[in-house]
Amino acid sequence: MHFIELIKKYIPYNEQERKDKAVILHCIELFEDVLTRDNEITHVTSSAFVVNSTKEKVLVVHHNIYNSWSWTGGHADGEVDLLAVAIKELKEETGVENCHLATPGIFSLDILPVLGHIKRGEYVSPHLHLSVAFLIEADETDVLSIKEDENSGVKWIPLKELKVYSNEPHMHKVYDKFISKIKEYGS
Numbered sequence: 001m002h003f004i005e006l007i008k009k010y011i012p013y014n015e016q017e018r019k020d021k022a023v024i025l026h027c028i029e030l031f032e033d034v035l036t037r038d039n040e041i042t043h044v045t046s047s048a049f050v051v052n053s054t055k056e057k058v059l060v061v062h063h064n065i066y067n068s069w070s071w072t073g074g075h076a077d078g079e080v081d082l083l084a085v086a087i088k089e090l091k092e093e094t095g096v097e098n099c100h101l102a103t104p105g106i107f108s109l110d111i112l113p114v115l116g117h118i119k120r121g122e123y124v125s126p127h128l129h130l131s132v133a134f135l136i137e138a139d140e141t142d143v144l145s146i147k148e149d150e151n152s153g154v155k156w157i158p159l160k161e162l163k164v165y166s167n168e169p170h171m172h173k174v175y176d177k178f179i180s181k182i183k184e185y186g187s
Contacts, residue, residue: 003035003044003080004028007132010106013181020111024130034130035076042111042128046085047073048136049107049178050099051159058162059138061093061146062153065117069157069165073133086134094154095145099138103185107135110174135182 007025012018033039049071050059060069074089076082083101090096112129144154157165159182162175 003076003082003132006082006106007109010109012109013177016177017109021109023111024109027130035078035080037075037077040125040127042130044076044082045073045112045129045131046076046082046089047071047131047133048086048090048099049133050090050094050096050136050138051102051182052140052156053137055137055182056159057140057156058159059090059094059096059144059154059156060162060165061151064150064152065119066168068167068171069153069162070168070171071133073131082132083134086132086136090136090138093147093151094138096138096142098142099136102135102137105134106132107181108133108174108178112174113170133178135178 007021010021012021027042028034031039031042034042035044037043051057061072063070072090072093073086076085079085087099090099110131110133112131114127114129116126117124140156146152146154159179162179163172166172166175
């Protein structure tokens, strides 16, 4: 399904998602280059929040730029199949091979601020990520590997300890929402 239709069909979980969905759809309408990083104001990203089969652990990577443990994901870079982007990023960043969608469709919509930073020796100005996230279940026994140009660690941690590992306070609300949704949906 085309990414715009996928987003339009998504039923928001709460007021934050309702408002973010409206802004995301407005940005898609406003900017023809929203699927690429050519748009330096805002662009679409796709992420995988990866859990084990019991939904008690989450797979995280230690992100080099932010010096924090976080979920996997990346830029759409022109790709309209956002689930494919999320899975590709998951596999590249962790080495996981055995994974599947744990819930139908999108798991979360969020607009995430990105602070200015240096990437590959160049300054990247602050901007917004129009984040489309999927809940993915992966095989905890898969051999993990690090993508050294992006991450310095990959590991499974207890879901309830995620905020202990993340030193990005603005992400704590997002992770709390994910955990609540997992518990509520019994996924």
